[in-house]
């Protein structure tokens with residue numbers, strides 16, 4: 001249920017994130033979306049699940065994507081690029097943040113849905129789930145939308161460091177069981193901790209494999 005990677009795949013993952021990544025642009029509404037270019041991958045999930053932190057861990061650059069203890073930190077689609085790599089990484093606003101003003105939540109939700117459903121170059125969505133909470137109803141509605149839109153996605157468990165070693169397999173099994181109902185979901189998930197550096201190599205390898213798959217004619 002959690003994937004195995006070869007040494008070559010892990011190495012390819014390292015290479016992808018060896019050089020610096022930089023902020024390209026923030027997109028506040030779908031009208032400002034740049035024309036479709038290279039392959040894109042997007043990090044989606046509830047507010048505060050750890051999307052921006054995970055991107056920083058991937059690129060080994062704390063502070064590239066802005067993080068915060070307060071939910072609702074990321075308010076635009078933020079695009080990150082690295083010279084010579086035909087891939088763009090998108091950090092998304094979180095969903096399911098009940099305390100934000102309604103008009104803001106509506107705007108973020110509309111932006112997230114419009115992007116996820118309509119972007120032709122979007123190769124995969126990494127859907128982040130807090131390992132302590134598992135898939136919540138608000139996540140399930142996003143999974144359903146991705147299934148209907150036939151957008152390929154993979155679950156990434158976050159903050160696994162907050163669970164004891166003994167508790168980890170249980171949440172992985174429960175999440176895998178829930179995923180069997182979702183046709184567009186990648187059956188394997190990746191358990192991570194941005195704080196402790198757990199699973200980051202695996203996520204890099206998964207992204208490298210995806211990119212290799214997309215680049216072969």
Ligand SMILES: Nc1nc2c(ncn2[C@@H]2O[C@H](COP(=O)(O)OP(=O)(O)OP(=O)(O)O)[C@@H](O)[C@H]2O)c(=O)[nH]1
Pocket residue numbers: 045046047048049050051052053054066067068069070071072073074075092093094095158159160161162192193194195196
């Ligand atoms: N213990 C632990 N804390 C984490 C981890 N990843 C993120 N956090 C903390 O969780 C909080 C939210 O992290 P962010 O990366 O800003 O979350 P986000 O999903 O980008 O949030 P929004 O942009 O508001 O949707 C911060 O206080 C992080 O330090 C992790 O792996 N382990």
Ligand SMILES: [Mg+2]
Pocket residue numbers: 051052053066067073074091092
């Ligand atoms: Mg964020």
